[in-house]
Amino acid sequence: MLFAVLLPLLFAILVPMLSKWKHKIHTGIFVFFIPFLIFLYFIRFVGNDFTPVRQVYNWIPSLGINFDFYLDGLSLLFVLLISGIGSLVVFYSIYYLHVSERLGSFYVYLLMFMTAMLGVVLSDNLFVLYTFWELTSISSFLLIGYWHYRERSRYGAQKSMLITVFGGLSMLGGFILLTVITGTTSIQEMITQTDLILSSDYLPLIMGLILLGAFTKSAQFPFHIWLPDAMEAPTPVSAYLHSATMVKAGIFLVARFSPIFATYEWFFIIVSIVGIATLCWASYMAVRQTDLKGILAFSTISQLGMIMAMLGFGTKAAIFAAIFHILNHATFKGSLFMVAGIIDHETGTRDIRRLGGLLTVMPITATLAVFGTFSMAGIPLPFLNGFYSKEMFFEATLHLNEVVNPIANVIIPLIPYLAVFGSIFTFVYSMYFFFGVFTGPKQFDKLKIKPHEAPIGMLVSPIILVVGVVFIGLFPNSVNGTFLIHAAEAVNNAVEIKDIHFWHGWIPPLFMSLAVVGIGALLYLTREKWSNVYHVLPGKMSMNKVYDGLVKNVDTFSTRLTNTYMTGSLKTYMSIILGTIIFVTFIVMISTNGFNMEFNNLAEVTWIELAVVVIIIIAALATMFTTSKLGAILITGVVGYGVATLFVIYRAPDLALTQLVIETVSVALFLLCFYHLPKLEKRKESTGSKLNNMIISIGFGALMTLIAISAHSTEWFDPISDYFIETAYKLGGGHNVVNVILVDMRGLDTLFEIAVLGIAALAIFSLIKLRKDKEAE
Amino acid sequence: MEIIIAILSGVLMTTGVYNLLQKQLLRIVIGTVLLSHGAHLFILTMGKLKTGQPPILHDGIENYTDPLPQALILTSIVISFGITSLLLVLAYRTARENNTDNMEKLRGTENE
Numbered sequence: 001m002l003f004a005v006l007l008p009l010l011f012a013i014l015v016p017m018l019s020k021w022k023h024k025i026h027t028g029i030f031v032f033f034i035p036f037l038i039f040l041y042f043i044r045f046v047g048n049d050f051t052p053v054r055q056v057y058n059w060i061p062s063l064g065i066n067f068d069f070y071l072d073g074l075s076l077l078f079v080l081l082i083s084g085i086g087s088l089v090v091f092y093s094i095y096y097l098h099v100s101e102r103l104g105s106f107y108v109y110l111l112m113f114m115t116a117m118l119g120v121v122l123s124d125n126l127f128v129l130y131t132f133w134e135l136t137s138i139s140s141f142l143l144i145g146y147w148h149y150r151e152r153s154r155y156g157a158q159k160s161m162l163i164t165v166f167g168g169l170s171m172l173g174g175f176i177l178l179t180v181i182t183g184t185t186s187i188q189e190m191i192t193q194t195d196l197i198l199s200s201d202y203l204p205l206i207m208g209l210i211l212l213g214a215f216t217k218s219a220q221f222p223f224h225i226w227l228p229d230a231m232e233a234p235t236p237v238s239a240y241l242h243s244a245t246m247v248k249a250g251i252f253l254v255a256r257f258s259p260i261f262a263t264y265e266w267f268f269i270i271v272s273i274v275g276i277a278t279l280c281w282a283s284y285m286a287v288r289q290t291d292l293k294g295i296l297a298f299s300t301i302s303q304l305g306m307i308m309a310m311l312g313f314g315t316k317a318a319i320f321a322a323i324f325h326i327l328n329h330a331t332f333k334g335s336l337f338m339v340a341g342i343i344d345h346e347t348g349t350r351d352i353r354r355l356g357g358l359l360t361v362m363p364i365t366a367t368l369a370v371f372g373t374f375s376m377a378g379i380p381l382p383f384l385n386g387f388y389s390k391e392m393f394f395e396a397t398l399h400l401n402e403v404v405n406p407i408a409n410v411i412i413p414l415i416p417y418l419a420v421f422g423s424i425f426t427f428v429y430s431m432y433f434f435f436g437v438f439t440g441p442k443q444f445d446k447l448k449i450k451p452h453e454a455p456i457g458m459l460v461s462p463i464i465l466v467v468g469v470v471f472i473g474l475f476p477n478s479v480n481g482t483f484l485i486h487a488a489e490a491v492n493n494a495v496e497i498k499d500i501h502f503w504h505g506w507i508p509p510l511f512m513s514l515a516v517v518g519i520g521a522l523l524y525l526t527r528e529k530w531s532n533v534y535h536v537l538p539g540k541m542s543m544n545k546v547y548d549g550l551v552k553n554v555d556t557f558s559t560r561l562t563n564t565y566m567t568g569s570l571k572t573y574m575s576i577i578l579g580t581i582i583f584v585t586f587i588v589m590i591s592t593n594g595f596n597m598e599f600n601n602l603a604e605v606t607w608i609e610l611a612v613v614v615i616i617i618i619a620a621l622a623t624m625f626t627t628s629k630l631g632a633i634l635i636t637g638v639v640g641y642g643v644a645t646l647f648v649i650y651r652a653p654d655l656a657l658t659q660l661v662i663e664t665v666s667v668a669l670f671l672l673c674f675y676h677l678p679k680l681e682k683r684k685e686s687t688g689s690k691l692n693n694m695i696i697s698i699g700f701g702a703l704m705t706l707i708a709i710s711a712h713s714t715e716w717f718d719p720i721s722d723y724f725i726e727t728a729y730k731l732g733g734g735h736n737v738v739n740v741i742l743v744d745m746r747g748l749d750t751l752f753e754i755a756v757l758g759i760a761a762l763a764i765f766s767l768i769k770l771r772k773d774k775e776a777e
Numbered sequence: 778m779e780i781i782i783a784i785l786s787g788v789l790m791t792t793g794v795y796n797l798l799q800k801q802l803l804r805i806v807i808g809t810v811l812l813s814h815g816a817h818l819f820i821l822t823m824g825k826l827k828t829g830q831p832p833i834l835h836d837g838i839e840n841y842t843d844p845l846p847q848a849l850i851l852t853s854i855v856i857s858f859g860i861t862s863l864l865l866v867l868a869y870r871t872a873r874e875n876n877t878d879n880m881e882k883l884r885g886t887e888n889e
Contacts, residue, residue, distance in 0.1 A: 569881055569884070570880050571799075571800065571880065571881070574798055599780070603778040603779060605778050605781065606778075609778060609781075610781070613782070613785050617788050620789050621788070621792060623792055623804075623807055624792055624795050624796065629803060632803065632804070632807055633803075633807075636807050636810055639789070639811065639814055640810070640814065643814050643817065643818065646818070646821075650821060650826055650842070651829070651842045652831065652842070652847045653833070654847065654851060655850055655851055655854070658851055658854050658855070659854060662854055662855070662858045665858070665862075666861055666862070669861075669862055670865065673803075673865050673866070676872065677803050677868070677869065677872050677878055692798075693798045693799075694795070696794060696798065697791045697792070697795035698791055700794045701787040701788060701791030701792075701794070704786060704787050704790050704815070704819060705783050705784050705786065708779075708786055708787070708819055708822050709779075709780060709783045711823060712779050712822060719824065719845070721824075721843045721845050724844050724845060725841050735833055735834040735835075736832070736833050737833065737841070737844040738848050738851065741844055741845065742848050742852070749848075749852050753852050753855050756859050757856075757858075757859045759859075760859035760860065760863045763863050763866075764862060764863055767866050767867060768870070
């Protein structure tokens with residue numbers, strides 16, 4: 001199974017070579033066999049006696065992250081959709097994309113996506129699932145931005161990336177929490193620990209985070225906004241990713257986790273409300289679109305909302321209907337996207353206002369569209385699969401599980417009405433799609449290309465899908481026992497095999513369907529009259545505006561924030577650094593009672609030392625106030641010599657010697673530079689800035705004084721210096737202990753100190769000697 | 778006396794930081810010099826001040842001052858001298874190249 005999952009990715013390595021080597025033959029022909037082989041591999045599993053298969057391949061066993069593949073009914077349904085529609089889409093793209101396009105990139109991305117999607121639905125390990133999940137986001141990003149020279153493509157790609165990755169990361173958070181609680185990374189093992197998860201305090205957080213991932217991926221309200229913009233991708237991509245497979249990853253995730261969360265009432269409330277809201281809003285918005293793919297995008301969103309709502313209901317009938325509709329939606333929506341692509345390809349436009357009267361010109365395409373749109377609308381005809389699942393949906397809305405939660409009690413009676421409302425608009429846009437394109441006045445003069453029927457190769461894929469629509473419509477029970485029931489069992493164990501019939505007698509769902517058709521037809525015919533309602537709602541309101549505003553404001557806000565502290569002024573940076581040091585150290589010292597003042601065991605104060613100290617203090621203070629360059633340098637010299645005197649007093653002859661020499665050299669150096677430096681100006685500074693400088697410098701000085709005193713007052717252990725004094729002669733062979741330490745006991749310090757001096761000398765030399773402008777001359 | 782030296786070290790650091798926060802290059806270099814003086818005295822106070830003879834071995838003397846801080850300070854003096862001289866030359870070159878020693882005027886362009 002691992003090989004089946006990774007096959008597309010492995011083949012993707014060869015694709016660039018193939019596209020270069022055989023550039024006259026369409027690369028898609030080679031690629032076509034990959035999904036087809038995978039389809040053949042997995043179709044073997046279909047049957048009445050299907051039992052789940054589990055295969056484990058080690059990846060990072062120490063972290064419990066392994067390629068655990070678990071093929072149950074749900075995975076099998078998705079795997080067959082992915083590989084089956086994948087084959088059809090690749091076949092379709094052979095005719096859709098011209099050889100002059102960058103085919104190599106296209107098929108690499110597509111194969112990458114295929115592996116990712118197979119991985120998502122087969123993984124039993126949460127973290128492997130997440131890995132593949134993000135790979136779908138990345139490959140979808142690449143495919144949406146396929147025509148990257150178009151501004152709209154880049155915008156759409158970025159938008160889908162930001163939204164889906166936001167959801168993906170939330171989901172990862174949920175996964176980590178789940179792993180921490182259950183101590184396992186396997187979903188199936190988590191299902192056995194459902195009680196533990198349901199009693200956890202983190203339950204709302206876990207469910208919220210995971211649902212966030214599912215809702216963003218499956219374009220649920222209010223995260224649906226990326227899907228219409230993803231229509232900038234080539235049509236085969238839209239048909240594959242944005243109708244049949246990737247957008248159902250969220251659905252898959254919710255279905256996968258249903259056994260864990262199903263009894264939690266907030267799961268019912270949130271998923272149902274979001275699903276129904278998505279269904280209604282997107283079907284309402286779809287009627288307003290003028291772009292064929294725009295209509296289909298909103299239609300996809302609303303159908304996904306419907307499936308999501310059914311998963312939320314969680315009743316046996318609803319789960320079965322959801323699974324059934326996943327299959328049905330994939331067939332008719334895939335074919336409709338391909339039809340839209342054919343129309344675009346053969347007329348040069350997707351704008352429904354410029355199309356019309358294509359029925360006689362493109363009869364085959366029109367026939368395909370009839371089946372697709374009528375099935376989508378759920379018209380009660382015995383050969384359309386859409387009707388069956390729609391009717392099951394209505395039935396499910398009428399028989400919901402009783403929940404004690406007061407919020408649930410409010411929404412349960414409303415759900416059937418909302419479902420009918422959404423379905424009415426579904427009917428309207430379906431009719432609009434078909435009749436708007438294929439009937440009405442011919443206006444071929446507005447088209448760039450003279451419309452004609454598509455080549456047969458392009459029609460093969462949608463024909464196969466439409467045959468699927470009709471086949472499921474005519475013989476719904478043929479897919480039931482062998483296939484769907486296993487998928488439904490994976491979600492909800494207690495599903496019994498139920499025959500699917502076209503005719504159930506005069507029951508409420510049928511009346512609901514008839515109401516949808518009746519009111520829908522009325523609304524479609526009077527569309528011109530009420531379309532003004534869109535100026536009221538949504539009017540100026542739009543989630544896109546929220547998104548754009550968010551993206552823009554985050555940008556401007558962070559720029560503004562960065563500009564407040566990244567001023568380019570060294571002084572500001574120094575203030576921030578020192579201020580932080582002072583603040584943090586003071587807080588730590590005070591909170592840990594670090595300041596410790598003891599005044600015993602001190603050396604005596606003598607007048608001569610005091611005099612030197614006073615001189616140094618006066619000199620140091622004077623550097624702050626002098627305005628003469630020479631003065632400043634000399635006063636600094638005074639400080640240095642003062643320190644040297646202190647070294648003499650404190651019995652440090654080597655230090656005093658070094659300090660004297662170095663101070664002399666330093667002052668000489670200062671004086672050398674003195675001539676070349678501009679004059680010290682009188683300081684013109686604001687009082688605020690002066691105050692700031694004063695506070696920081698005094699704070700820093702006070703801090704160091706306090707630390708010095710309290711360090712001196714604390715003695716943890718005896719110094720190790722006795723050892724140096726004892727062994728300086730015995731081991732080092734010298735009388736001067738300081739020198740023995742420097743060259744013998746701690747000789748490495750000295751070595752690198754010499755290196756520092758050497759580097760400084762080289763640097764000074766190169767600063768003075770090497771000039772870029774001189775070289776240029 | 779340790780208290781007084783600690784205060785002195787604090788004063789040196791105060792003036793050092795104050796000079797460091799100024800705009801002129803020369804003052805900044807002077808600030809670093811003062812800071813390093815402060816640090817050296819700080820290290821010196823950490824060993825006890827004046828508890829014995831200079832750490833040069835003589836027969837008959839038992840009591841020496843702590844030699845380790847002295848060795849550390851010696852290393853530090855040399856390093857800070859290297860840094861100071863490099864800074865000075867850098868300041869000199871900067872002032873010559875840019876015709877200003879005002880730090881507020883020495884800024885990168887917008888996109889750096």
